[in-house]
Amino acid sequence: MKQLGFGFNLSTKKTRKREFLEEMEHVVPWGVLVQVVDPYYSKAKTGRPPFPVETMLRIHYLQQWFGLSDPAMEEALHDVPLYREFARLDGATERLPDETTILRFRHLLEKHNLAVDMLRVVNDLLGYKGLMLRSGTAVDATLIAAPSSTKNIEGERDPEMKQSKKGNNYYFGMKAHIGVDMASGLVHTVVTTPGNVSDINMAGALLHGDEEVAFGDAGYQGVHKRPEAAGPTWHVAMRPGKRRLLNPFIEPDFIAERAEKMKASIRAKVEHPFRVLKRQFGFTKVRYRGLFKNTGQIVTLFALANLWMARKQLLETRG
Template sequence: MDQYTLGLDPLPKKTRKEVFLEEMNQVVPWATLVALIAPFARGAHQALGGRPPFPIETMLRIHCLQLWWNLSDPAMEEELHERPLYRRFAGLDGAARMPDETTILRFRHLLEKHQLAPQVLAAINTGLAQQGLMLKTGTIVDATIIAAPSSTKNKAGERDPEMHQTKKGNQWHFGMKAHIGVDADSGLVHTVIGTAANVNDVTQAAGLLHGKEKHAWGDAGYQGVDKRQEMQGSKAKAKAKIKWHVAMRPGKRKALDANRELHKLLEKVERLKASVRAKVEHPFRVIKQQFGYAKLRYRGLQKNTARLTMLFALGNLWMARKRIMALQG
């Protein structure tokens, strides 16, 4: 039997995308980020045949949409034409024209040229710290491999020369590594470093510390980090005082005897270390699963590191959104 609506439209239901964009619209400090970008954006879009440039906030919102749904520049242009939801979020609802893929690309290049991604991360983290969401008393360090296209079917006929392969377990991976320093209390990222995949994790540990922490945690790949040259000397006094809690090597831990009291205590210590280190995996999950960035889109470390830094900055806001909205009332 057909159902009659009596001329009434069905009740609207918010999709997950609508809820996501409403929450991010509330927690992203748009005014702060626009003020950060504005000095570098003057005259950046004058090559549009005399047409007025789009507002910086509009382009920033479009760039965020690209990051959240892992869209290329042409795909982003098409999405703006097809999705009213995206146009409303970018402030283009009812606009006479839409940014084309070249305009979107130029804005991305603007951020890359002036290395604004680390400044965006710092600005966002400053706001989080002012709200008491980052304590900076401890840091967890870790790295993850981001795969790069290994095909040589391109104009140059070769793979990206800045990417390398590395072996993890019994499997080879080609790409880069994203090294991050995470606040041990909140699990929010405060430092991002991009390297080729074959770079050893422990070599980047010193660069992942902000110098104000008293404790640092790392997995077994950071064994001997406190004895490295970059952690010693007068220039690294603050970092030299940090107490490191590094995981035991898997082979050594496997050899522990469960019947010996000392070995039982050592196993408990390792579990406590692991419980703290677990927080570092959440930002990686957000980047790879929530934002879908499981494979590199561009060639070169600089472009990909800038994209990853922006992703981790927005990921911090996503992870802390409930607490930020609660503080905003």
């Protein structure tokens, strides 16, 4: 990425945001992702020429990384030179996309379910680089909050979001269920449901079919009995209450405790993508109404999270 400024650069400090965008500039497979979107992109022959697909894709990813709405993204393009540079809109006479243009591009991706294709393309790249071995899968789910306010046109909460209980607390929203590669912790499958759907009900949908073993927490107890989850050998965590009763001075209980620790160390990798979404990208609450639109955003975020988690290996192979 070239230096900013009007022919000179007064700043010598490279900010964390600039470092982040420089890394993503090199690890995102822009050319292949453009080919995914291009067949569906408008090629109007009259009026103002449309913005390049890659430019709109870069703007869309900026929205995901920094949690910007469509109006906020339009304003950020005017206010932040770094964003214009990343989107390749840094020319002095360049026009900038307005919020309607940004909205229409997002609707295009949603209409043709292109987020799923983008995740597949990213995973194909990671598999080609030898970063996804596909011999084992760890599964888990996370709750994503939705606004519970009824101050809207319908006067009610989002009907597709549901309430669920975790511990002693109640949450209103949806769940993101993921299956990750046991070796690398990279996400290969994403499924979303209302918040009241049990984790075990989605276990079979999170398998890609080639794994030999699968890992899950105590919420997946009994998953091996379900026909849709048959195939791999399941290693599910012991229920906490039962584990607390283990006596470390009795050999069978001591061995069982060590086995639980070993399973937990493998299963912990499924938490890494959730951390990237909620801490690195700041995605803690749904932005849209309904599961469909939010699913598109979540799948896109997990595709970008895979690239973020594998960025060091990708940069090394690129170098």
